[in-house]
Amino acid sequence: MKSAQPKYKTVEEKIEKDIRDGRFKSTNKLPTEDDLIKIFKVSRNTIRKAIDVLTHRGFVIPVQGSGMFLRDVSSEGAINLEDFHGLTHMFPNSKIETQLIEFKESSADEKLATIMRCEVGSPLYYVKRLRLVDGLPYVVEISYFNKEIVPYLNREIITTSIYGFITSDPKKQIGYVDRIIRADVISDEDAMLLGVSKNSPALVLENKAMLRDGRMLDYSLNIHNYTTTKLLKLSNFM
Amino acid sequence: MKSAQPKYKTVEEKIEKDIRDGRFKSTNKLPTEDDLIKIFKVSRNTIRKAIDVLTHRGFVIPVQGSGMFLRDVSSEGAINLEDFHGLTHMFPNSKIETQLIEFKESSADEKLATIMRCEVGSPLYYVKRLRLVDGLPYVVEISYFNKEIVPYLNREIITTSIYGFITSDPKKQIGYVDRIIRADVISDEDAMLLGVSKNSPALVLENKAMLRDGRMLDYSLNIHNYTTTKLLKLSNFM
DNA sequence: TATAATTTGTCCGTATGTATA
């Protein structure tokens, strides 16, 4: 492929856009594979690869012998876990603000060293931020970055886009992310930051972002207001 | 295919078993695609399809030019959302018990009719159960079944396996499931059932199970003890 | 540092099976 991105990706994006634009609303189905082959002038495998991705992301449900149906996701504002790539991506039409609560250099204690698979005493950055969507407190983010991987951070970077800064280095592409989802009692400080009452529940995400070479980039905790944040997990059985 | 299941599924299951048995621990990698082609005597596409599934389920991370690495999932007892198919499947080595709390015939009010996409007044079954793992309360399950789809239920079925009973009918296979994940304040009754203190947080799953023909089989709420249940979401970036 | 070998990623074409309408 000489083009910037693979063909199936182009097909996927076009079909996604057509779905979002309501272009298949009358039938509630996609065109058939054979039609899509003619429309995009690519092979059946390429169409199927694009559909596979859209299926995993929750847009369509292919039914053998029948067609590829639109999946009506009445998400009610819930965040699709398959499309969880940062606040700006999740709220493209909202104003995202970041308040820096704490920023310091630190080092790994025994617990953090185990989690981050580094030596005890390894230098780390500690960052605590409050992120607001359209002026309302949305999530408290506590992050630990391995200084061997991220040798430099400053306030400017932290309040704009840490990940954008780091991954601008082609050697520091994110390979995969593990997320643990749980409920907890919110701390008094976080309750104040999010504007909820003391001892409220919180929806907590514990994230480990791994680079393509297997090293852990960061470990972070996202503490959400339980009344506003809901997650959506779409599963297919076939 | 004349065999009971497709080839890629057989390949997938064998590789999963080998991973679980620690057979690739020394290298931390799977055999190469070419090796697997020779081992299983199937085409490259079939190997790649099996690997695709294993990748989505979080077992492996394929890296172009390098190999297919085992993903070390330090799950810490968290439940992988990709493998969320009922308690007996999730805890194969534990004793699962079910206490029936309430069982009655009911009908859809306006809210339920909207959720379940049925007429107001449609007949429903209402089931509330407490499920225990190895003798300890694990989850409170509240379910609404559409009586048009599930015309008959009894105490015997409810305390063993509702889904097993329903899906024994080949016309009632589950097509897909939508899950909303959120935190909430636990109700007093559920706190008592789960043995946690009043006003504790709860990790709540709201599920909609759809049949392959698009009808909604059931709507259910799973209320989990927040200290014992954690969910795991594995994402790949490529 | 440059080149070659290795290994996964993309893409094509074809044939046949299986579920649905």
Add this chain to the structure above:
DNA sequence: TTATACATACGGACAAATTAT
């Protein structure tokens, strides 16, 4: 029963990233 439409499977070719030479 027939036609339609997605599912499985095979084989081949070349691209791109990584690793070894």
